[in-house]
Amino acid sequence: MRYHVGDFDKDTLLRLYELMLKPRMIEEKMLILLRQGKISKWFSGIGQEAISVGVTAALKSEEYILPMHRNLGVFTTREIPLNRLFSQWQGKASGFTKGRDRSFHFGSQEHKIVGMISHLGPQLGVADGIALADLIKKKKRVTAVFTGEGATSEGDFHEALNVASVWNLPVLFCIENNGYGLSTPTKEQYNCEHLVDRAKGYGMESRIIDGNNILEVYSKVSELCKALRKRPRPVLLEFKTFRMRGHEEASGTKYVPEKLMKQWAKKDPISNYEDFLLGEELLSKKEIEALRSKITDEINTSLELAFNESAMESSSSKELEDVYQSFDYKYIKPNKETKNIRFVDAISEGLKQAMSTHDNLVIMGQDVAEYGGVFKITEGFVKEFGKQRVRNTPICESAIVSAGMGLSINGMKAVVEMQFADFVSSGFNPVVNYLAKVHYRWGQNADVVIRMPCGGGVGAGPFHSQTNEAWFTKTPGLKVVYPAFPIDAKGLLTTAINDPNPVLFFEHKGLYRSIYGDVPENYYTLPLGVASLIKEGQALTIVTYGAGVHWALETLTKMPELEADLIDLRTLQPLDWDAIYASVQKTGKLIILQEDSLFGGVASDIAAQVTEHCFEYLDAPIKRVASLETPVPFAKNLENEYLPKQRFEEALKALQAY
Ligand SMILES: Cc1ncc(C[n+]2csc(CCOP(=O)(O)OP(=O)(O)O)c2C)c(N)n1
Secondary structure (H helix, E strand, C coil), rough: CCCCCCCCCHHHHHHHHHHHHHHHHHHHHHHHHHHHCCCCCCCCCCCCCCHHHHHHHCCCCCEEEEEECCCCCHHHHCCCCHHHHHHHCCCCCCCCCCCCCCCCCCCEEEHCEECCCCCCCCHHHHHHHHHHHHHHHCCCCEEEEEEEEHHHHHHHHHHHHHHHHHHCCCEEEEECCCEEEEEEEEEHHHHCCCCHHHHHHCEEEEEECCCCHHHHHHHHHHHHHHHHCCCCCCCCEECCCCCCCCCCHHHHHCCHHHHHHHHHHHHHHHHHHHHHHHCCCCCHHHHHHHHHHHHHHHHHHHHHHHHHCCCCCHHHHHHCCCCCCCCCCCCCCCCCCEEEEEEHHHHHHHHHHHHHCCCCCEEECCCCCCCCCCCCCCHHHHHHHHHEEEEEECCCHHHHHHHHHHHHHCCCCCECCCCCCHHHHHHHHHHHHHCHHHHHHHHCCCCCCCCCCCCCCCCCCCCCCCCCHHHHHHCCEEEEEEEHHHHHHHHHHHHHHHHHCEEEEEEEEEHCCCCEEEEECCCCCCCCCCCEEEECCCEEEEEEHHHHHHHHHHHHHCCCCCCEEEECCCCCECCCCHHHHHHHHHCCCCEEEEEEEEECCCHHHHHHHHHHHHHHHHHCCEEEEECCCCCCCCCHHHHHHHHHHHHHHHHHHHHHHH
């Protein structure tokens, strides 16, 4: 291996050696502890240290870095105290996740490190969001994100690179090509010579770097960082290296040809560099011994601290408390000046006023800029707030949700418009696995609102009509809002944006242009988790939300003799249980109407809870009315049959008569 010293001084050359030696020695210790059964899993980065260390050392400490599972050198180079790292791996309190997530699955704002989620790919889009925030704030910073060559096959890789290129984001995409993704060799993973060949297709620069040569990594990445800070743009880097141990320790390396192992053992990044430093007389054997013994002491003292730390203690209430970031809701009163406007206008107005209120709020979505969005909710926004904050996105839901996450990590707020709620399935992974879990895992909030134009009755068929709130209400960590009236839509949207947690905001398309209401003109808020009792009566309780509220109102006009409580839930997570219980305790009868198909929906959970909590008050079996258990059909008559409106009237009459 050849080392070009260039103009590096001796201190730098020695520092890089020490920075590589430390993770290597920690790993060697971990392998012993693993054999002794003192730690559980281990993903080894032995042989790949030059990449983690070289990239991290090239960045400034205030620049974010997003490592993967073989990047211990990132954590040590950023000087995370070893006892905290060890406690993290043992699931103890001094770690970073209060025992809630393992190994390197954590972030630390203090160290500007954002760890991975198991799904690998979303990490890349998160880096886009972080870099975007820097770009908007005019901070001349670079973000570096890692991926293995295996994870480059995920759609997230493509989406994130494409977005970074279209938006000129200063991201270093670092592929560690170590030959295998678990047992899969590169020739079964991709079919091009070098992965960086793909950069051309994304319209970005690229470099191939010898990942086992610390000086090459450090010098090339340092040079790129300087260039990107001056002229922001993404660069794709492919570090050629090799995975010297199993995917994780238990899985072995039987499938790796012995020859390859031997070949790469000769390229060990640390022993080669050590030989070079010895040869140049920059380092002596004695100094190496002294360094090793200093690191050994640090490892042992830190391990003792971690082993002596007691096991994580918690309680159900403490665990529940950390699912969401606490939110100090501030009520801003709606004033008396109102305008009679449509549902769609109320949302647009709320969003516009939120953009004026928060200068760190960014809207992202397909066609939301000059075109104004397919429902025209952001019409005129570009003119008022500029293209930096009102961003057209390529068609890539996953990268955009992940980018929203990245914006939040870097101190901004995001509203993501799904063109149709149906398309959230293409960004489902980051919603339920990243945004929903990030606060519980390492205390980072996801200040992202995802707007969801949803619902049927519009003759749009199976892929433009779904109301898929139940995909999200069952995932802890998400809030779900579903207004039925213009006044609520505006006030709940402003609150959703103020709330630092991820919120799915459902907007029924059928209501957009058919429902009018008097909406206060000022910027006001309404609380999440408070239902609205829109009709009162003794006979029975109707619980519903969204378009269901309007179907119920219409049905009740046909049955003037029926005096019922009609509860509009307004938000589904949190859900106003008290309002439901109080009404059922008064009326003794409950019917729940939901637009989604029945099984596993909100109605089922309400029915179960009411049975448990109000059984003694019930005078009749609870009725749930919902759509058919089919996809949403296109033809008008089929859709009418699918939707629960007609069945609701029959069920209501039956309950009344019970
Ligand atoms: C979405 C997803 N699919 C599969 C896995 C299982 N898995 C974890 S790591 C890995 C191999 C990753 O290979 P690569 O990206 O090359 O990184 P390396 O482990 O070689 O560093 C696999 C298959 C996963 N965690 N997430």
